Amino acid sequence: MTTATPTVGAGVQATAKKTTRAGRVRKRLNSRTATLVSIILALLWTVPTFGLFISSFRPENQIKTTGWWTFFTDPQFTFENYQEVLFSSSSSSGQLASYFINSLAITIPSVLFPTAFAALAAYALAWINFKGRDWLYIAIFALQIVPLQMALVPLLKFFSTGVTVAGVQVLPAWDLVDEQKFAQVWFAHTCFALPFAVYLLHNFIAQLPGDLMEAARVDGATHPKIFRTIVLPLITPALAAFGIFQFLWVWNDLLVALIFAGGTSDTAPLTVRLAEMAGTRGNEWQRLTAGAFVSIVVPLIVFLSLQRFFVRGLLAGSVKG
Amino acid sequence: MAFARSRQALAIAGVLGLALGVTACGTGNDKKSSSKASSPECAPYEKYQGHDGKKVTIYSSIRDIEADRLAQSWKQFEDCTGIKIDHEGSGEFEAQLGVRVDGGNAPDLAFIPQPGLLKRFADAGKLKPAGADTKAMAEQNYSPDWLKYSTVDGKFYGAPLGSNVKSFVWYSPKTFKEKGWQVPQTWDDLIKLSDQIAASGTKPWCAGIESGDATGWPATDWIEDLMLRTAGPEVYDQWTTHGIPFNDPKVADAVNKAGTILKNDKYVNGGFGGVKSIATTSFQEAGTPITTGKCALHRQASFYANQWPQGTKVAEDGDVFAFYFPAVDPAKGKPVLGGGEFVTAFADRPEVQAVQTYLASGEYANSRAKIGDWVSANKKLDLNNVPNPVDKLSVQILQDPKTVFRFDGSDLMPAAVGAGTFWKGMVDWINGKDTTTVLNGIESSWK
Amino acid sequence: MEFDFAEEQPKFLMLMYGLIAFVAVVGGLLLLLDVVPAWFARRREAQLVAASAGGAPPPRRRKPREGLFALFFLLPTLLFLIVGLVVPAIRTTVLSLMDKDSANWVGLRNYGWMFSEPSIVRVLTNTLIWVLLVPLVATAFGLIYAVLVDRARLESLAKSLIFLPMAISFVGATIIWKFVYAFRGEEQEQIGLLNQIVVSLGGEPKQWLLDSPLNTFLLIVIMIWIQAGFAMVVLSAAIKAIPADIVEAARLDGVTPWQMFWRITMPSIRPALIVVVVTISIATLKVFDIVRTATNGNYDTSVIANEMYNQAFRYGEPGQGSALAVFLFILVTPIVIYQIRNLRKQREG
Numbered sequence A: 001m002t003t004a005t006p007t008v009g010a011g012v013q014a015t016a017k018k019t020t021r022a023g024r025v026r027k028r029l030n031s032r033t034a035t036l037v038s039i040i041l042a043l044l045w046t047v048p049t050f051g052l053f054i055s056s057f058r059p060e061n062q063i064k065t066t067g068w069w070t071f072f073t074d075p076q077f078t079f080e081n082y083q084e085v086l087f088s089s090s091s092s093s094g095q096l097a098s099y100f101i102n103s104l105a106i107t108i109p110s111v112l113f114p115t116a117f118a119a120l121a122a123y124a125l126a127w128i129n130f131k132g133r134d135w136l137y138i139a140i141f142a143l144q145i146v147p148l149q150m151a152l153v154p155l156l157k158f159f160s161t162g163v164t165v166a167g168v169q170v171l172p173a174w175d176l177v178d179e180q181k182f183a184q185v186w187f188a189h190t191c192f193a194l195p196f197a198v199y200l201l202h203n204f205i206a207q208l209p210g211d212l213m214e215a216a217r218v219d220g221a222t223h224p225k226i227f228r229t230i231v232l233p234l235i236t237p238a239l240a241a242f243g244i245f246q247f248l249w250v251w252n253d254l255l256v257a258l259i260f261a262g263g264t265s266d267t268a269p270l271t272v273r274l275a276e277m278a279g280t281r282g283n284e285w286q287r288l289t290a291g292a293f294v295s296i297v298v299p300l301i302v303f304l305s306l307q308r309f310f311v312r313g314l315l316a317g318s319v320k321g
Numbered sequence B: 001m002a003f004a005r006s007r008q009a010l011a012i013a014g015v016l017g018l019a020l021g022v023t024a025c026g027t028g029n030d031k032k033s034s035s036k037a038s039s040p041e042c043a044p045y046e047k048y049q050g051h052d053g054k055k056v057t058i059y060s061s062i063r064d065i066e067a068d069r070l071a072q073s074w075k076q077f078e079d080c081t082g083i084k085i086d087h088e089g090s091g092e093f094e095a096q097l098g099v100r101v102d103g104g105n106a107p108d109l110a111f112i113p114q115p116g117l118l119k120r121f122a123d124a125g126k127l128k129p130a131g132a133d134t135k136a137m138a139e140q141n142y143s144p145d146w147l148k149y150s151t152v153d154g155k156f157y158g159a160p161l162g163s164n165v166k167s168f169v170w171y172s173p174k175t176f177k178e179k180g181w182q183v184p185q186t187w188d189d190l191i192k193l194s195d196q197i198a199a200s201g202t203k204p205w206c207a208g209i210e211s212g213d214a215t216g217w218p219a220t221d222w223i224e225d226l227m228l229r230t231a232g233p234e235v236y237d238q239w240t241t242h243g244i245p246f247n248d249p250k251v252a253d254a255v256n257k258a259g260t261i262l263k264n265d266k267y268v269n270g271g272f273g274g275v276k277s278i279a280t281t282s283f284q285e286a287g288t289p290i291t292t293g294k295c296a297l298h299r300q301a302s303f304y305a306n307q308w309p310q311g312t313k314v315a316e317d318g319d320v321f322a323f324y325f326p327a328v329d330p331a332k333g334k335p336v337l338g339g340g341e342f343v344t345a346f347a348d349r350p351e352v353q354a355v356q357t358y359l360a361s362g363e364y365a366n367s368r369a370k371i372g373d374w375v376s377a378n379k380k381l382d383l384n385n386v387p388n389p390v391d392k393l394s395v396q397i398l399q400d401p402k403t404v405f406r407f408d409g410s411d412l413m414p415a416a417v418g419a420g421t422f423w424k425g426m427v428d429w430i431n432g433k434d435t436t437t438v439l440n441g442i443e444s445s446w447k
Numbered sequence C: 001m002e003f004d005f006a007e008e009q010p011k012f013l014m015l016m017y018g019l020i021a022f023v024a025v026v027g028g029l030l031l032l033l034d035v036v037p038a039w040f041a042r043r044r045e046a047q048l049v050a051a052s053a054g055g056a057p058p059p060r061r062r063k064p065r066e067g068l069f070a071l072f073f074l075l076p077t078l079l080f081l082i083v084g085l086v087v088p089a090i091r092t093t094v095l096s097l098m099d100k101d102s103a104n105w106v107g108l109r110n111y112g113w114m115f116s117e118p119s120i121v122r123v124l125t126n127t128l129i130w131v132l133l134v135p136l137v138a139t140a141f142g143l144i145y146a147v148l149v150d151r152a153r154l155e156s157l158a159k160s161l162i163f164l165p166m167a168i169s170f171v172g173a174t175i176i177w178k179f180v181y182a183f184r185g186e187e188q189e190q191i192g193l194l195n196q197i198v199v200s201l202g203g204e205p206k207q208w209l210l211d212s213p214l215n216t217f218l219l220i221v222i223m224i225w226i227q228a229g230f231a232m233v234v235l236s237a238a239i240k241a242i243p244a245d246i247v248e249a250a251r252l253d254g255v256t257p258w259q260m261f262w263r264i265t266m267p268s269i270r271p272a273l274i275v276v277v278v279t280i281s282i283a284t285l286k287v288f289d290i291v292r293t294a295t296n297g298n299y300d301t302s303v304i305a306n307e308m309y310n311q312a313f314r315y316g317e318p319g320q321g322s323a324l325a326v327f328l329f330i331l332v333t334p335i336v337i338y339q340i341r342n343l344r345k346q347r348e349g
Helices: A012-029 A032-055 A060-065 A068-072 A080-086 A096-127 A133-145 A148-161 A178-205 A210-218 A223-252 A255-260 A270-280 A285-318 B002-026 B040-048 B064-073 B075-081 B093-102 B115-123 B132-141 B144-150 B173-179 B187-199 B217-230 B233-240 B249-262 B302-307 B350-359 B362-371 B389-399 B415-430 B435-445 C005-054 C063-095 C109-116 C118-150 C155-167 C170-181 C193-200 C214-240 C244-252 C257-285 C289-294 C304-314 C318-331 C333-348
Strands: A163-165 A168-171 B055-060 B084-089 B109-112 B160-165 B168-171 B321-324 B335-345 B404-407
Touching (some): A032 A068, A032 C118, A032 C155, A032 C170, A032 C214, A060 A285, A068 C193, A096 A133, A096 C063, A133 A178, A133 C063, A133 C318, A133 C333, A148 A178, A148 A255, A148 B093, A148 C063, A178 C005, A178 C257, A223 A285, A223 C005, A223 C063, A255 A270, A255 B093, A270 A285, A285 C155, B040 B075, B055 B093, B064 B075, B064 B362, B093 B115, B093 C304, B109 B115, B109 B350, B115 B144, B115 B415, B144 B160, B144 B404, B160 B302, B160 B389, B168 B302, B187 B249, B217 B233, B217 B249, B217 B335, B217 B404, B217 B415, B302 B321, B335 B350, B335 B389, B350 B362, B415 C304, C005 C063, C063 C318, C118 C155, C118 C214, C118 C257, C118 C304, C170 C193, C170 C289, C244 C257, C318 C333
Parallel strands (some): B055 B084
Antiparallel strands (some): B109 B335, B168 B321
């Protein structure tokens, strides 16, 4: 690449200034057609979701016999589907609120751990000189392909029986009960997220200007200090970007939670409950529609409120590379 | 240095562990011990006592309302013995049980609905043979026909729990009465009735085999029922154990016979469309057109009683009811196809065996039956405790000594066939593939 | 059952322990790395002083310390990766060479099975179609949209709408699309949008998910629908990062928008494009939930991850399931090689 792209090291402020100037230039290029086409495409993209959304407010027999578009000619409106999903539940499976709390308790640490570990690892792979670091990076990158389904059994064995080498118990079994099982889920999600996290953050950290690091080294700063005072502030957007991805992935995950936390209201996340609700009675569109929207709400709020970081985060990382 | 570093790593790992340890103390069990143990209503549970405060975990495919009923059915047992039963039901049961067992995290008890799966765990040495008490209780309450399905290499692994009868055709007694249709007693009558209904402008049959990741199973039930009827129980047993190949002409006959209904555009698929719509109609929805008069007949198991829309009266004189899927040659006896789940153990702690024995008892069967929507082959089950008329009919059939009972064949076959190529093969068959190609494909997958 | 908040307390406690553990581990590691070298530095200084007093040359060792730092930075990641992915990957490879009881070695028999069984060959072909189409179409759409939206008003609204499917789980997205593809008999009113359109154009309603190979493409549409948002967001960000001076200079030179796109935009966003294609490709290779929810692999729509799961966990054939997983490892090799070349170039440049 030969174009003189600005480096992130020039500072966030400088970048911001440049974008606004770029923005001004582009404003002039604004075209009505572009606006029209992009809005139409966006609306088309949203039609399937919108249809489900409308359906979630329609009575059961209406959903099953007529298309959602008839809502506009024959509006029949009900909250019953949401009522059913949110408040009615069998006594053995508990309240939806419990599952909601489980989802939170599972998701927050499962986002924090891999983000921090991957940031440290990506820094080492990008800026510390040691033998074989490129191969290590490639190996971690390639691990992305290991399907997590194949990791379930060995990982579960690791938790439930510990590690035994040649008959000697090296690590004990975890023996967790009830809500302690969250720790297993955090652990599992951290494992599965790390390859992508390292890949994404390495892409970003490797772009930071070398002069900046060199200057710090000359001043006698150690790697931990450079990481904390120089790198960390610059990569916050990238961290936020990965954080959102990981959040969406963990929040929407079913399989990992089912295996490592179990399916009871003590530990299972929202997705498990919604899957069971839909699963026991098959094509219950009315429950599915409302349930789907209940589960979308949180990720949507998170995405919309962090969108700004997200865009900036991926931006700088992929400018040059 | 190296030593210090690895200590550090251990300490880091320990932080997590420590945090967990603290929680364990914070939420320690302060469950009250059973105070009712000596009260008179606990008398039947005396032999299971002595395990106060112990916990038994159960894993099954039973969820939602059905799971509530389960919990209710053993509530008194829990109160009287102090054993806490932790039940977890999952739609992923069949796949997840294997993951948990291989991962060293097996439940104490599992309700396994497939003898084939049971055999796999038994062969792998994962299952514990049932204790002497459980075995005695099971032999007392269940016919040998049933117990042979949970016996592998002479070792007995557990008694059946719930059962169901699959050889049923659902219909609307009300409509039948209005139109003057008669409940058929033979296969030929059934076909005549179908023609009669078709002539009246209604498609007689409705069917649906979509069932999430188990799509195809309702069609395999059709084939099994017809194998029992056209080839007889002995050939049926050869078929399920691969004594005859899957593409044997006898199997092809049965499949084609099913095809005279399922692949006949004049007969199906009332309320949904043509033959192919069977593949995408969910089994739960499949019978509902009977209530709106868009179809008249629906072959499905006794448990379909739970699938009717709210307010449908299930009774001999009600909106819907079921008749026995007639035999081709009634002179050869009444073959009945059915299924059920077996209470198997992955642990042999005394409290686990106590629960396993209790679940095989007549007390349990009656306790569960009273709550409703449940059928069992348990001989001690009192018909008066079965509220639902279809369930009553099922229990009668199961307890009838003249009944020739056979377990659902696809559950007996290796999972790769019974829950794999057989299901998928039937989906392809409905979707237009011919019988020979489908059967050859299934045969080649059975190794 | 009343919702009892007190019963939920242990969960929050557990969450708190998790957060404490996080702070302790990450903070502890950084602190350790800060304090220990400082201590060594002090000791060396003391040695230096002592040495200079004694007249001996000061001891110099810098190289090994770099390696040590790297080790500590990488330690948590490596530990987790070894336990969670490396060991399972090795185990899978070993299992793929064994029979279904995982007791006897069978050599490459499971691989032979994979390529001789017509239904499995179909699965492999399907995966190939997926991995060729999804990254291509999703990225292309994302790119075109990113260019378009860059000049449009209501930009953030439009972008949010396109990105929306990313926030929905794969299962949820598939349910949404099953609703679009839903079928009702000819005599009935359609409830699926696609069939409604067909009917209103005078056609006959179709069971979309039954006919191969059309059904595979309809499932691919779902994946594209989800991933295009990701591609669009990343590429749009990259486009905005192109310095205004370059754009302005090009405009002064009088280049057409077409030339602008190929000469300025494309070269500038190439790295972002690579990230997008690589990420989507890997996600597509592993696609599982969509096929499972929509058809469960029936009607010739199965892909490797589904078949692997079914073989390993439902049919009790871990050997065959593992062989499929190993094939997945092999499929990713081209992407890995490309990544190595990229890294080399980057190091040289």
